[in-house]
Amino acid sequence: MVSTALNAATADGSGAASDALVSIEGLSVDFDTGRGTVHALRDIDLEVPRGKVLGLVGESGCGKSTLAYSLIGLLAENARVAGGAIRMGDQDLTRLGPAAWRDLRGRRIAMIFQDPMTALNPVTTIGQQMLDIQYRDDTSRAAKRARAIEFLEQVQIPDAPSKLDVYPHQLSGGMRQRVCIAMALLTQPDLLIADEPTTALDATLEMQIVSLLRELQRKFGCSVLFVSHHLGTVAELCDEVAVMYAGEVVEYGSARAIFHTPGHPYTQALLDCDPARIKDATRDLPTIPGTLPDLRQPPPGCAYRARCPHGWERCEREHPPLYAGDAGDNRIRCHLADAEEGAA
Numbered sequence: 001m002v003s004t005a006l007n008a009a010t011a012d013g014s015g016a017a018s019d020a021l022v023s024i025e026g027l028s029v030d031f032d033t034g035r036g037t038v039h040a041l042r043d044i045d046l047e048v049p050r051g052k053v054l055g056l057v058g059e060s061g062c063g064k065s066t067l068a069y070s071l072i073g074l075l076a077e078n079a080r081v082a083g084g085a086i087r088m089g090d091q092d093l094t095r096l097g098p099a100a101w102r103d104l105r106g107r108r109i110a111m112i113f114q115d116p117m118t119a120l121n122p123v124t125t126i127g128q129q130m131l132d133i134q135y136r137d138d139t140s141r142a143a144k145r146a147r148a149i150e151f152l153e154q155v156q157i158p159d160a161p162s163k164l165d166v167y168p169h170q171l172s173g174g175m176r177q178r179v180c181i182a183m184a185l186l187t188q189p190d191l192l193i194a195d196e197p198t199t200a201l202d203a204t205l206e207m208q209i210v211s212l213l214r215e216l217q218r219k220f221g222c223s224v225l226f227v228s229h230h231l232g233t234v235a236e237l238c239d240e241v242a243v244m245y246a247g248e249v250v251e252y253g254s255a256r257a258i259f260h261t262p263g264h265p266y267t268q269a270l271l272d273c274d275p276a277r278i279k280d281a282t283r284d285l286p287t288i289p290g291t292l293p294d295l296r297q298p299p300p301g302c303a304y305r306a307r308c309p310h311g312w313e314r315c316e317r318e319h320p321p322l323y324a325g326d327a328g329d330n331r332i333r334c335h336l337a338d339a340e341e342g343a344a
């Protein structure tokens, strides 16, 4: 079956009907700074498939968090949507005002953060915070309390009723992140955004949280946007993957295509640098030579050109569109994938 995330960007631009929960269409986001405008997202086309996990990977500074925060209306004050739309149902999220966002956020779209303390109020008990989230529900306090306990049990917190009375600092980091997941799922959102949710945890806890997320995503049927540096975690958890570079999506497709037949030289380089894939433990960890371009002045042509081992003159001159990849269910922003170029 063709991946749902691909339907909006069919090579011929026909935009076949798809089962996307969210369609990001030509989204561009700028940050205004005293030293110029940072073009953090440039013409992003992507779909978050309904009931699946979409992974977002790429080097630090490529725009992953900006994309994630765009989807929940939490961009920094100096951010500006410079173009495009984020469609969810009949709404364009880029046009929502504060009241509409308050209605949507936490109810239909929820987020878990890298540092659970970002989301938890340090001076309020876990129980009170979980009651507060249910303020819209027309149920008794006892029913809300029971639901809070039920969700703490869903995230496998032992002796859940007793945890309602504790403060966040009384829990371990792993337990705090479980509480955040319980709080995020409490309103049964359609979309859960997870921005590096396991980075602060050790490897064992990371795997526990990832398998918990997978189990809960299947149970609740929500869509998940999972932002991570850890390719192994993304491979474990995600159905589809978007690879970002310098504010653009440079490749996307099924996790199978991205990890087994990567088409973009940048995706290949990312995989080559993944510590989990390097068999020879005595070797120094390889890195991708060069640095991200200055996003105040993104280069014309291919943004990866200066670091790419394959680049040629066309890459400097012509910005590559998303071409269909060999895997059949991936799209690649690289002239190497241009079938006509190959045929020439």
Ligand SMILES: Nc1ncnc2c1ncn2[C@@H]1O[C@H](COP(=O)(O)OP(=O)(O)OP(=O)(O)O)[C@@H](O)[C@H]1O
Residues within 6 Å of the ligand: 031, 032, 033, 038, 040, 058, 059, 060, 061, 062, 063, 064, 065, 066, 067, 076, 078, 079, 295
């Ligand atoms: N508030 C801001 N003002 C100015 N520039 C910003 C702001 N927030 C992010 N940026 C810039 O936008 C670009 C994208 O940043 P973003 O945080 O989205 O990347 P990222 O891929 O999530 O990185 P990381 O993995 O380190 O979180 C970077 O060049 C970053 O410096």
